[in-house]
Amino acid sequence: MAINCRKDFPCLGKKIYFDSSCMSLRPRQVIDAMNGYYEKNPACAGRSSHSWGREVTKQTEDARKTIAGFVGAKQDQIVFTKNTTESLNLLAYSLVRKGDLVLTSDREHNSNLVPWLFARERGVKHMAVPSSKDETFDLEKFAEMVKGSRLVSVVHTSNLDGYTLPIKEIIKIAHEANVLVAVDAAQAVPHHKINVRKLGADFLAFSGHKMLGPPLGVLYGKELERLSPFILGGDTVKKTTYDSYELMDGARRLEAGLQNYPGIIGLAAACRYLGKIGMDKIEKHELELGKQMRTGLEQLGMKVLGPTVTGINSFIPKIDVGDAGLMLNEMGVMVRTGQHCCHSWFNSRKLKGSVRASLYLYNTKEEVNIFLEKMKMIAKM
Numbered sequence: 595m596a597i598n599c600r601k602d603f604p605c606l607g608k609k610i611y612f613d614s615s616c617m618s619l620r621p622r623q624v625i626d627a628m629n630g631y632y633e634k635n636p637a638c639a640g641r642s643s644h645s646w647g648r649e650v651t652k653q654t655e656d657a658r659k660t661i662a663g664f665v666g667a668k669q670d671q672i673v674f675t676k677n678t679t680e681s682l683n684l685l686a687y688s689l690v691r692k693g694d695l696v697l698t699s700d701r702e703h704n705s706n707l708v709p710w711l712f713a714r715e716r717g718v719k720h721m722a723v724p725s726s727k728d729e730t731f732d733l734e735k736f737a738e739m740v741k742g743s744r745l746v747s748v749v750h751t752s753n754l755d756g757y758t759l760p761i762k763e764i765i766k767i768a769h770e771a772n773v774l775v776a777v778d779a780a781q782a783v784p785h786h787k788i789n790v791r792k793l794g795a796d797f798l799a800f801s802g803h804k805m806l807g808p809p810l811g812v813l814y815g816k817e818l819e820r821l822s823p824f825i826l827g828g829d830t831v832k833k834t835t836y837d838s839y840e841l842m843d844g845a846r847r848l849e850a851g852l853q854n855y856p857g858i859i860g861l862a863a864a865c866r867y868l869g870k871i872g873m874d875k876i877e878k879h880e881l882e883l884g885k886q887m888r889t890g891l892e893q894l895g896m897k898v899l900g901p902t903v904t905g906i907n908s909f910i911p912k913i914d915v916g917d918a919g920l921m922l923n924e925m926g927v928m929v930r931t932g933q934h935c936c937h938s939w940f941n942s943r944k945l946k947g948s949v950r951a952s953l954y955l956y957n958t959k960e961e962v963n964i965f966l967e968k969m970k971m972i973a974k975m
Contacts, residue, residue: 597871597879597955610927610961615753615781615906615934615952618806620864627863628808631856639855640829650855657862664865665798666789667814673845674853675811678780679705681799684813684848685747685776686710687824692717694744699731699759700724700942701752704935706778710747722938729901731759737767746775750782754936756884756904756952758782765794774820780804784954785880785905787873790814802857807864810857818845825850876955880905883953883962890966894973905953908934912973915947921975922949925968 600606602621611619631653637646639654659669675681686709690696696710700722710720723739726732740746746768751758761777768775776797782788784805790798796817802810815821823830823841827850832840841847868876884905888898891909899908911918919931932947933940940947951965 612951614954628856628860660862673813677811681813688822695719750779755900756906802861807861808857908950
């Protein structure tokens with residue numbers, strides 16, 4: 595199912611970009627929306643009463659509504675942060691206390707591992723649920739480990755290999771044990787249709803820069819009142835004296851200081867762009883290309899990581915992964931190499947890293963064929 599959108603991405607031209615899991619590209623519609631802020635009303639929202647201030651306030655509030663609606667949330671259920679990493683750190687600092695147990699999977703990005711390891715210094719306990727032998731999430735083991743936990747914080751779709759965890763079953767089991775669930779959806783929201791109400795997670799984090807938008811984080815909370823701020827300042831308080839302060843209600847008390855107004859406006863434009871194409875169509879397109887790529891790599895004798903076909907093909911070439919990445923770049927194909935911020939997973943399996951080719955809506959079958967031809971040349975070398 596081809597998606598004809600390459601003309602909207604001015605940076606592409608004839609370049610082959612297979613690194614969207616790290617950073618997606620931006621269409622002209624998003625760039626124009628962000629430039630509009632700087633060119634027409636580059637002011638602060640929610641503070642100044644002049645015309646520019648009123649306009650940017652309206653635009654950012656409209657954007658908040660659009661972004662919330664994109665994931666099926668209410669407008670007052672989302673908090674803007676710097677990125678997914680900051681969103682998860684907010685949870686680590688404000689949601690768990692000494693003696694609490696946090697469970698993760700064993701394939702977490704460092705953003706959803708290191709905050710919990712660091713929290714051990716405050717007496718928080720952490721355990722990772724080991725994968726099954728076939729590298730899928732072990733629901734049976736999880737059901738044993740979740741009892742007595744305070745929080746389950748798991749990745750929805752892994753940036754390592756594109757594997758999507760059985761997230762609805764995880765949430766169901768956790769909630770039956772009266773345990774809260776946070777979901778790292780940085781690799782899910784850009785590629786799957788996500789509705790937080792249907793999913794049922796208590797918290798969910800994602801990033802604009804992986805879904806055609808600018809660097810911006812979004813944290814959804816079913817009940818944001820559970821969270822206390824760990825950064826305070828302007829816009830988080832109703833009033834102060836030299837001896838006291840009164841916090842704002844809801845999301846506002848968690849959004850300290852000036853916000854990334856062009857980023858918020860740009861992410862709303864990205865949501866509209868993705869919505870117009872359709873997330874189901876995007877997911878199907880990526881799976882078709884992913885299957886084509888995985889089949890081709892396996893025919894070349896290369897081990898592709900992950901138990902399922904996805905839009906992310908992370909594989910072990912027959913030469914050093916860094917060398918393979920440099921050679922591909924010289925041949926006009928951009929990929930990522932290394933351990934992809936999942937050091938724990940690679941180190942536990944004694945792997946130095948992999949080459950990761952990640953696909954998105956602007957990639958084509960022709961690009962995959964060119965990539966496979968280049969890999970065939972590298973394999974011969």
